[in-house]
Amino acid sequence: MTSSGPGVLVVLHGTEPTASPALSSLVSVLRPGEVAALLVQDNTEGRTSRPSMPDGVTTYVQRPDNPGLAVAYAETARRLRSEGVAWMVVLDQDTVVDRAYVEEVLAIVDGRQQVPADVAVLLPRLTDRGRVLSPHRRVRLRTRAVDDPRPGPATGWVSHLNSGSVLRLEALEAAGGIPEGYPLDGLDHAIAASLRRAGLRAWLLGSTLEHRLSLLDRATLPRERLAAILTTEERLADQLGTPGDRAWLAARRWVGVALIAVRVRTTPSAALELRAARRATALALGRHRRPQP
Template sequence: MKITIVVVVYKENPEESKTFRTLRNTLFLKQDLVPNIELILYDNSPDQHSFNPLDYEGVHISYFHDPRNLGIATAYNFAWSIAKENGSQWLLLLDHDTELTVEYFNQFGLLTEMSNDVVAVVPRIFSENTMISPVFSSSLRPLQEKRPVAGLQTQPVMAINSGTLIRVDFINELNGFNESFPLDFLDHWIFFTLYKNGHTAWLLDVTLEHELSVMDYSRVSLKRYQSILNSEINFYKNYKKELIPAYRLQLVKRLVKQVLTVKNKKIALYTLKRLLSI
């Protein structure tokens, strides 16, 4: 069984990222897995970093610099093309800030036992003592609901990208990752489509730590907020349509909060503009 791994970094030397450092201390030491692994470091930074794959003997590593910074969907599609070429059965998606463990990679032996209907395999992800992934996808506020337990997930769930293994055959079925979600809500789209197409996911009985990116209106730029909101609306308007009434109400509440508490009023004005378009 062959696995392609893609780690997407931005404005950070790949070797200094938490993900690469923990890969080096876990996966690189597992002689049973390393020969069947192809690791792609996809760097969206403006400037290329100095990285020599030959510094790591026995591990097939490729480094690609893409200063266009088109987001993670483009990076994932690049990795998908490589996975098809090298005959990988699975593609592992990783951000730069996930802490990987030996226990996680020990679970990879289960992949050969998975039914073909299982097209995504995910770990539990915790951030600051809270399980943030996977969550049941029937609610707009899933972190306030009960969490899935390990095993087959017949009830639809959504898991964050980092740490998720996806069957290459399933990505082929989708004809790649949806680049209308270049960065945000791509994970929502993946798992929505997974269940819509009659597949299932598997939750491993293993936990990883991940630094959750939380939107802070005092630091987020208008451009970044626009990107997040556009992807969010795209998902609920065109895919998870049954949640549109609840989502519209949530946007109204968000707008009121922004008017009252957010200094940059252009953010509230953009929320109002997009709210009226739904």
């Protein structure tokens, strides 16, 4: 039997379930029977005892080995599919959910509002203290937040952050499932790229959710963290991108190097950015060694 409500997954790390803005806000606005399941995966290292849990949580999974987000998404998607659930909501622990978002999602999930068959993901707008984070489009050599808040099918190249997104599980499976080769960094872009490659689209919701993003300023990143992000960008372009994506990455990086050279932009390591631009050029020209995870 297929449940009409979505399954909801909240992934925690380093916080108590009762202190998670996502969990506390969600249970405060949900009404009985509106979701098929509310699952929590706790990736906090070293946590072995069950903490206090908000009312309404149906399943709590403890993973002190911290396998990342992709494993949590993939395992939950498979579980929900086996239970006949058609849609999965994924939430980071710091996203604040409101009733308007819940009602908009439920209207589509239960069929009161129809969306085209090629829509694989529903996307709210995410903001952090007034700055729009997601979804975003490419504009020349930059990515910019989608300015039009009107709900409807996304057109052109669109990517997004994962939190608050609602995945149609049948479509996700047809696109190859969750890209588990991206356990944390780049997972959101990998999911979006996988759906695009499969000819599937996003639907922009009218709802806006507040979300705390840990990496707002690239200039303040530790050098090792920047290196990991640059490598992930190359893997995405190589494994899931088009020739145009690879050319765009190379051009964007050389513009960044130029801005660093004239001191318009700051970076933890100019040498690292220069090497990354050279690698992206080799990738675009087909003369590269495959970036390793």
